[in-house]
Amino acid sequence: MKTFKYITLFAAITTSLLFVQCKDEDDNVIINATCNDGILNGQETGIDCGGPDCLPCGEVLDFSGTFIQEDQMGRPGINTVFGTTGFKDAFNVTVPSEMQAAFQSKFQTNLLTLNAGYTTNALGLNAEVFTTVLSNDVLWLAQSGITTYFNGTEILTGRTLSDDVIDVSLLLIFGGPGGTDNPGLTSDGVPANDVAFSSTFPYMAGPF
């Protein structure tokens, strides 16, 4: 029984480890894990407040309640491009694991409406495979190495600020298998942001 309790505690610590607010790094992790458990414990001076690790007792905040999805985004432009009137809102409140079944065929119809001459694209994907990939609206993120939507070499390993996602999308929709079809439609001629990005957090430039 006691062992089980420790295992549970250990699991709780492991899952919440490092995400908790603690002033002296590792030492108070156990105490931190209890700032929302509804009982006075650790170094708390009140229930789930006070002490070195929880929020001050006068500032306990209410994070309760249930939140329901209104918008969703994985890859850039997916709903904007392939969603059409009648299912754009539905797409935004559909979980990714159910998107393909609900929207792939609709996406394929819309792709062929945008480009009736579509055969394959520069990635070698036919209309069904291309829209299958896109209908699962999640962004692939490489665990290691360069993370980019496309940089000339790496393909769909993330999305960084400077990626020209519009040209990638236009090329894949209109460019045909060699990327050379419809040349007037495969690049918008804006290859970069109007302001330089920072190499340090938070990376985006300050507002105008």
Added chain:
Amino acid sequence: MKKSKLFAIIGGLGIATLSIFLISADHIDAPAVTGTKADITDFYAFQGSNSSNFVFAANVQGLLAPGAPTEQATFDETILIEFNIDYNNDLKEDLVIQAIKRGDSMYFFGPSAPAFSGSEGTKSTISTSAPNSVKISTKADVQIAEKNGMKFFAGPREDPFFFDFNKYNEVLAGTASGFDNPGDDTFAGKNVLSVVVEFPKSMLPNGTAGVNPFAANTPMYNVWVETKRKQ
């Protein structure tokens, strides 16, 4: 001939359907979210300047003009911004990083396992772990919090999106035959509200190889962002 046919097809679809085609990566992408504080404009996920870290950035409430519109734009205390991470490629969130405003600060929870996942993933409760927080920045007062190897930011930023949207509209309307080179960035000079979090990759289990056919040997995560409103 072929090209004009294509334009005719695009034009034929009509302004109502396609005038918002690619207005931004996700700006005003659907009627129900357009103009609300839950409208996601962009999502970025990339390796930090420290290659041991990931950076997630969500932008909301796009097309803010400089000056008062940007200064008066605020995050909504009823809107939860949630970064989702699936590491075993079942397209169901295994871990989430949650961000929500309280008072003058943005509070961050996780990465931690969500209470609801998969088919129930449209629903969320906020993690019971203790939050990290950062004071919401203004143009003049930029605040970055660093805790436990993580970094946090919330506030107005220059919109990093770039696109010649006006020319695209002309193409759709049939008044231009294609894009210009160079084009004109419609989003130049516009701001957004950003939430940015940087965290050690070591906080995540390994990703899954074979997910991305163009980098089959590289373990991948599936990541996405959602906004959710308190009921």
